[in-house]
Amino acid sequence: MLSRWLHLEQPIVELEEKIDELKRFAASENLDFSAKINRLEEHKCDVMRRIFADLSPWDRVQMARHPKRPYSLDYIGALCSDWVELHGDRAFGDDGAIVAGFARLNGRSVAVIGNQKGRDTKERQIRNFGQPSPEGLRKAGRVMEMAARFGRPIISLVDTPGAACSPAAEERGISEAIAHSQMLMSRLKVPIIVVIIGEGCSGGAIATALGDRVLMLEHAYYSVISPEACASILFRDPAKAPETSQQLKITADDALRLGVIEEIIPEPLGGAHRDLKAMSVALGAAIEKHVSALETLSPEELLEGRYQRFRKLGDLDDPQATTAHLNGAPV
Amino acid sequence: MLSRWLHLEQPIVELEEKIDELKRFAASENLDFSAKINRLEEHKCDVMRRIFADLSPWDRVQMARHPKRPYSLDYIGALCSDWVELHGDRAFGDDGAIVAGFARLNGRSVAVIGNQKGRDTKERQIRNFGQPSPEGLRKAGRVMEMAARFGRPIISLVDTPGAACSPAAEERGISEAIAHSQMLMSRLKVPIIVVIIGEGCSGGAIATALGDRVLMLEHAYYSVISPEACASILFRDPAKAPETSQQLKITADDALRLGVIEEIIPEPLGGAHRDLKAMSVALGAAIEKHVSALETLSPEELLEGRYQRFRKLGDLDDPQATTAHLNGAPV
Amino acid sequence: MSPEAAPVAARLEEIPANLVTKCPSCNTMLVTKDWLRDLKTCARCSHHFRLGARERIAILTENFEEWDAELAPHDPLQFPDYLPKRSAAQIKTGAKDSMLSGAATLDGRPIAIAASDFGFMGGSMGSVFGEKITRLFERALDEKRPVLTATSTGGARMQEGLMSLMQMAKTSAAVGRLREEKLPFISILTDPSMAGVQASFASLGDVLVAEPGAMIGFTGARVIEQNLRIKLPKDFQSAEFQMAHGQIDMIVPRAKLKESLAQLLSLLLD
Amino acid sequence: MSPEAAPVAARLEEIPANLVTKCPSCNTMLVTKDWLRDLKTCARCSHHFRLGARERIAILTENFEEWDAELAPHDPLQFPDYLPKRSAAQIKTGAKDSMLSGAATLDGRPIAIAASDFGFMGGSMGSVFGEKITRLFERALDEKRPVLTATSTGGARMQEGLMSLMQMAKTSAAVGRLREEKLPFISILTDPSMAGVQASFASLGDVLVAEPGAMIGFTGARVIEQNLRIKLPKDFQSAEFQMAHGQIDMIVPRAKLKESLAQLLSLLLD
Ligand SMILES: [Zn+2]
């Protein structure tokens, strides 16, 4: 059992190993175990259905952080043709934690920005674990402004454990970069589709999550703070992260109920990493649907709609309003 | 004779020392030397007039670099009330070589940006000898954009031996910063008055010199390259700088003849540093005249006029044009 | 301190029981009366004590008239301990939440102003805070008032989860609308101005003015130290540090703050 | 190299006398025929030799039709040795000045394109260069063509003094006008792209594409070394260095350049 798999996947991986072994044995001995193999495959499906029907929020956090989970560039590769990545903020550096560029998606030219994590140790360093630095957000801003000028819709793929956490990020204004990116996105006169594909955590996530539509993959999570940090601050015990993740209401279902996202994109059984192709097809279809709908709007309608989309988010008691809740039922 | 004075000023300083000595002696001995002192003062004026009637281009370069020459903050202090300096590019740092802010000039609120040199060794380091870094130009750009938004005219005081010359400046994109500043200034919908108050040298100068009017103080110089660098590149001998300064046509008279500036602002006899107050009055009056004239224009007229002002600069042979020279007679 | 500042000291919350107040920075024992006259700054080391939201608005403006006082917080996540903690803060401060906003005049000029109260759950931004800030910008736009905000906050309010994260986007978008008009927004950063608030509207002022010594940043120094196993200098994220790194426009001592703001507004508007 | 690149090799200037060409970077002796097929790059170390302006346009476009060919330089300052130097360059290159511009198609798409010729006084920008670039942007705006420029230049032409400095402002303002329309400007930075040209229009592309190894910067490395008495690394100001510092978007080998440009234009326009 490799550390590349989650604990919750253990029964599945064990079954898969058994099936593989059986297949190898059958081949080497020239025997027919197909009936037995089929039974095992069916059993595996049952096991997977059972496991994934009942994921806890903490399980989802693990799924969102799965070492095999597809990252932005995986989806771009699977979904797009003609991907041209652009680089640099023209002022300080090129941040590996954010990719930005233009590509063709369903025949339509779009700008894509995305948090990017690294697969191995070396790439993780270059990508800084998907934590955007100020220069990454400024690069994304430059590309998004270009997209707006050339009338290209923007797809923003969010997958970050948070903004870069370092003296260097503070010195170069990570606060300003996050703030500015949000303000910029609120004013761009092209459709913006945001998809939380894995981790959507904290200011690093909202920095590039201000769009006309915000979608979430089934096993992604979206949170104001990581469960570990929250547990450590509020309960002085990072080990309480699993229950904190429950209390923070961070799953796609929670986000939908809170009115924070428009749609949950279902993942293949077992999670996105078990079938990148199927996941990409579903992702591409969801993006297409929303972009097509938004393209019928005038720039003014688009901006007004985007403003109001976030404007109404909040849960409070307003005695002068007709309904107590501005939006969404309390969870 | 201090190194704070130029060689060409030596006769003047000697006379001044003589006059001072005489005055001290007269005071201490209670004698009346007023007739002699008056004669000496008159003689001093004659000497000054003679010297300053016949300055070589190289003398002007020395005058522009005079250690006692007023710098941007000196003029701002003498001319403006309510000076509020703003700081930082919001991304990397605060460049001491450029000051930028808002102030009241003749009762009118304006934005002022200026290259700033240091007076002593320590300040020279902080100010980097008036050589703007990328972050200084980006700070100036931020303040100029704010000025445009709030409809404040922009006064740009140019006084630089060139842009910052260092690996750091290259790494942070000094080329881009200079280019971007020019493009930005070409699009701002408020009047922009540029005054070359001392050295107007190379890309570091043109970076903030794209205005509706470009004025020059009498002893300032304006050049594509420093005479030393030009002599060293073209004639492989930096000692040839004095004659190269003649060949490069860099005085205010040259610039006026080439159509590069609108007006020369005369300096007090002996140069700006001999009478900051008189110099500031003349500078303030010139700025006022041009700002008033420009304020009558619509934003569109302003932009078109500014574009055409630079558009026509160049000296070439165009067989299809009605006149051979696009602008200005060859010198 | 400027002579004009003296009368406003009367608007600061008196602590009648204590005749002396100890400066936490230099340990000097300050005569409370003098300390109040100095707008709660230390006469010796010029340490700036934190001000409550009402105090902040009192020393900067006249004729304050509160907006949206009726807005009260909910508990969208039914988060453990949120209600009791909040109730305690409400009792302590007499306010419904951490944000106070309204109309006022500054040297006679009508403005819109908001201040967060660090004493209310660390001045954290939940739905009420975000809603009040958004309404502040919208109403300022309607009534053509320049906007001033003074932050003193640890960031987003975790207990409201995603609802609090959304306030970052909402308030940043509200600044975006104001930017399209000739109305200045001056953001006053007081100790501390951090995390989700600093990473939204508070960084988007046309001018950023900080009080001396205020801690300003995104991730707190302690978290960075723990994560990277490094030791940060004492002045890390101080206003002076941020100034050196080009992040803020000016540092103004409390006694000069009102005067500076009036001057800035006049330069941008008159 | 891509197979499509082969036919355009015919448009490169042949040097019939030499059957082999030495790579200045790795000293390999290259068969001239192969070297031309490789678009004047070294098959061994992929060193990119400089191209003349006509060669550059030839390998990137079809149907080139020159604009403003009649513009000829003056001597505004009557600068010592300027006329003889320039005449020599005119004779050597057969061009009136260092800038070649015009209309062309790139994969069938009408574009406006300009290239500077380093062989003409270091590809320096004087009045003719600046005027041609400005007209290029203006005409592209009129005719709704995207703009491509390929620079190879030491910067402003000192011998034209202030007139050459003014070309920086003039060309930057011309880009400013194009920016208000939906017309892309791609700036191709080839060896070397320096000083007054890099500090004006060449840095203002929507996309900056560099050739491998191209030197790109403002102040030359030698001048910085002399001024600061330091030694700079060999790769200082290389395309790869500038890429690492966030200054350019992509580095594309010559054999892939046309394809990349076509792709970019299609993404921004179709
Ligand atoms: Zn103290």
Ligand SMILES: [Zn+2]
């Ligand atoms: Zn080679």
